[in-house]
Amino acid sequence: MTHGTEAVVTAPAVVVDATADPPSSGGKQRRVRRDTWATALRRDWRLYTFLVLPIAFLLLFRYVPMAGNVIAFRRFRPGGSIFGDEWVGLHYVEMFLNDPTFWRVFTNTVVLGALTLVIVFPLPIVLALMLNELRSRRFKKAVQTITYLPHFMSIVIVAGFVYELTALNGTINQIITAVGGEEISFMQRADWFRPVYVSSEIWQVVGFGTILYLAALTTIDDQLYEASRIDGANRWQQIWHITLPGIRPTIVVLLILNIGTFLAVGFEKVLLLYNPLTYSTADVIATYLYRVGLTSGSFSYAAAIGLFEAVIGLTLVLSANAISKRLVGASLW
Amino acid sequence: MVSTTPTAPDISAVRAVPTTIKDTRGYTVFRVVNAVLLVLVCLVTLYPFVNLIAQAFSSQGYIVAGEVNLWPKGFNLTTFETVFGDERFWTGYRNTIIQTVLATGIAMVLTTTMAYALSKRHLKGRSVFIGLVVVTMFFNGGLIPNYLLITNLGLKNTIWAIVLPNAISAFNLLVMKSFFENFPSDLEEAASIDGLTTYGIFGRIVLPLSKAVVATMVLFYAVSFWNAWFPAFLYLSDPGLQPVTLYLRNLLAGATGSGVEAGMETVQIGANIQAVAMLLTVLPIICFYPFIQKYFVSGVMLGSVKG
Numbered sequence: 144m145t146h147g148t149e150a151v152v153t154a155p156a157v158v159v160d161a162t163a164d165p166p167s168s169g170g171k172q173r174r175v176r177r178d179t180w181a182t183a184l185r186r187d188w189r190l191y192t193f194l195v196l197p198i199a200f201l202l203l204f205r206y207v208p209m210a211g212n213v214i215a216f217r218r219f220r221p222g223g224s225i226f227g228d229e230w231v232g233l234h235y236v237e238m239f240l241n242d243p244t245f246w247r248v249f250t251n252t253v254v255l256g257a258l259t260l261v262i263v264f265p266l267p268i269v270l271a272l273m274l275n276e277l278r279s280r281r282f283k284k285a286v287q288t289i290t291y292l293p294h295f296m297s298i299v300i301v302a303g304f305v306y307e308l309t310a311l312n313g314t315i316n317q318i319i320t321a322v323g324g325e326e327i328s329f330m331q332r333a334d335w336f337r338p339v340y341v342s343s344e345i346w347q348v349v350g351f352g353t354i355l356y357l358a359a360l361t362t363i364d365d366q367l368y369e370a371s372r373i374d375g376a377n378r379w380q381q382i383w384h385i386t387l388p389g390i391r392p393t394i395v396v397l398l399i400l401n402i403g404t405f406l407a408v409g410f411e412k413v414l415l416l417y418n419p420l421t422y423s424t425a426d427v428i429a430t431y432l433y434r435v436g437l438t439s440g441s442f443s444y445a446a447a448i449g450l451f452e453a454v455i456g457l458t459l460v461l462s463a464n465a466i467s468k469r470l471v472g473a474s475l476w
Numbered sequence: 477m478v479s480t481t482p483t484a485p486d487i488s489a490v491r492a493v494p495t496t497i498k499d500t501r502g503y504t505v506f507r508v509v510n511a512v513l514l515v516l517v518c519l520v521t522l523y524p525f526v527n528l529i530a531q532a533f534s535s536q537g538y539i540v541a542g543e544v545n546l547w548p549k550g551f552n553l554t555t556f557e558t559v560f561g562d563e564r565f566w567t568g569y570r571n572t573i574i575q576t577v578l579a580t581g582i583a584m585v586l587t588t589t590m591a592y593a594l595s596k597r598h599l600k601g602r603s604v605f606i607g608l609v610v611v612t613m614f615f616n617g618g619l620i621p622n623y624l625l626i627t628n629l630g631l632k633n634t635i636w637a638i639v640l641p642n643a644i645s646a647f648n649l650l651v652m653k654s655f656f657e658n659f660p661s662d663l664e665e666a667a668s669i670d671g672l673t674t675y676g677i678f679g680r681i682v683l684p685l686s687k688a689v690v691a692t693m694v695l696f697y698a699v700s701f702w703n704a705w706f707p708a709f710l711y712l713s714d715p716g717l718q719p720v721t722l723y724l725r726n727l728l729a730g731a732t733g734s735g736v737e738a739g740m741e742t743v744q745i746g747a748n749i750q751a752v753a754m755l756l757t758v759l760p761i762i763c764f765y766p767f768i769q770k771y772f773v774s775g776v777m778l779g780s781v782k783g
Contacts, residue, residue, distance in 0.1 A: 178600050180600065183599075183600035183601075187596070187598075187599055187600070187674075189673060189674035189675060190592075190593045190596060190599055190674055191593070193589040193590065193592060193593040193674075193678075194589075194590060194593050194594075194605060196585075196586055196589070197586045197587075197589065197590035197644060198590075198605065198608070200586055200640075200643055200644055201608055201609065201612065201644065203625075204622075204625070204640065204641045204643075205612045205616065205617065206608075207617070207621075207625055208616070208617020208618065208621035208622045208625050209615065209616070209617045209621070210617075210621075211617055211620075211621025211622075211624060211625060212617060212618060212621055214620070214621065214624075219624075225621070225624040225625055225628050270517070273510050273513065273514055274514070276506075276507065276510050277510070277511070277514070278507075282511070282514075285518075286514050286517070286518055288766065288769060289518045289521050289522060290517060290518065290521050291769060291772075291773075292521065292762075292765060293521060295699060295703075295761050295765060295772075296703070296758060296761070297702070297703035297704075297705065297721050297757070297758075298703070298705070299703075299705050299721045299724050299725050299728070299757075300703075300724075300754055300757065300758055302725075302728060303724065303728055303750065303754045304524040304528070306728060307524065307527060307528065307531065307747070307750075307751070308524060308527065310747070311542070312539060312540055312541065312542030312747075313542070314523075314527060314545055316542065317542050317545065320542075346520070346521065346524075350521065354773055354776050354777075355776065358777055377500055377503065378500075378503045378506075379503075411705075411706050414706075415725065415728070429619070432619065432620070433619060436619065436620045436623070437619075437620075437623060437710070442620050442624065445619070445620045446618065446620040446621060449618035449619055449620055449621075450618065452618075453615060453616070453618055457614055457615055460614060
């Protein structure tokens, strides 16, 4: 799934209901809110058995790795504890801050993230508005079915398509030579990596990205359009003054989320599409730490870079959320 | 305009207001342009698939010469025979099916039971457990600690490295939880009075009545496991365990040289073989897609409705 969409739709469900229902509608009025653990366990032990495995899973596969990030500050010995052997303080943090390659991949990550945000983010809005203007339901349905399809493709397949179309004998180069241009070896040229990456993103995510906007569009009251028509508004004015304001909350929430996942550029896609010839533009934080950690075996150094990225990501989500709460009153939780 | 009866013009005039404002000429032009653009969008979306099919049925010579676009040239089925005869492809396909089924099964058991327990508002400690889930949406251990954990647990080169670590998606869990929260409590109370325990209520009342949401979640999980390649790339160096996506990735890496630094085994092959392997991998998804699409849309809606 696209990261943005995934998180936004989840967020509202996160709100924990403070005014919990009383445990049972029976006569036990005195302790509606505060059961002791003994009472709760006796009454709900079967429910708690449902939680045992999932909680064990979360602790082992989610929280142990979180704690495992301490190796960013400890020396790790292969075969030793996954939490490292001895404290080395900020040694690895200083190391990457002084590493020119780190700053190169950091810049690449920011550029790719920004391009994705500026170019890919608005397109689902445009496509949703275009779909909304269609009068034939069938045609609309057909366009939706077709444009949602790429979302269901594995990243390996998407990468395969990219190689297929950008090959020297592929369709794009055939078009270029047909109009008298020179063949371009897209995948071997650093200056072409960003356009290729962004185009493949557009192909894959824009269609499915319309879902939430289309849902928001259906909630706009038809009477607003009727009233505006009586007042003499044309279709353009309707789009501008009714449709767009109607989906503004959705746009804002999705924008916040996209800003939050700014640095989380498609790691797997980059890994499949880049090669040493294109490192200068294609190498991002995630792929660099993958090579440093798993190809060269500098686990602590790579973990320090990973932690840095995660902390920035978390900060971005939290601050974007705080800003939107202030400005537009829309918040994720 | 002259009217024969005094009242008629007024009525028709009032009625006519909303309908007589015809599309302006500019808007009509816009509608045509809009429809044409949308058709173009569809064509661009579909083109890679069409090109893929054309290449799969073409002979290697025409592909290299750059003559295959919309339609196969040098039509033949020998490429299919080559891929069908490739042991590794079938091993990969079998592994993908096994891993997808097992991983989806585990994920569904953990997700539904946890979601059901957390949907009970009176459950003590509920908000702590929910917090435990929510945190995982915004912060995760990262590549290196996860890799070290899996390695240290001895899961490397076992199927468990693929099917266990992604068993609970926080998103799916919270969607299910909010669905169960809206489950009519009268039904559960009645069942409880009839002597069913929590297990009975969950298994015999709640689950059978939640088929739609369960189906949606199965599809969410199954598609993500079917499409996954990176966990296998990290943890499965044994070719006998690798899923078809990884086989495909090795084909791509061999054909493009991008796998050199990764130190993985690569296979040197022609574009037509690659096309056939890709086609056979996406085929199940494309076949099921028309049926599962609506579940995906409804699943996304389900999550957003609460907002």
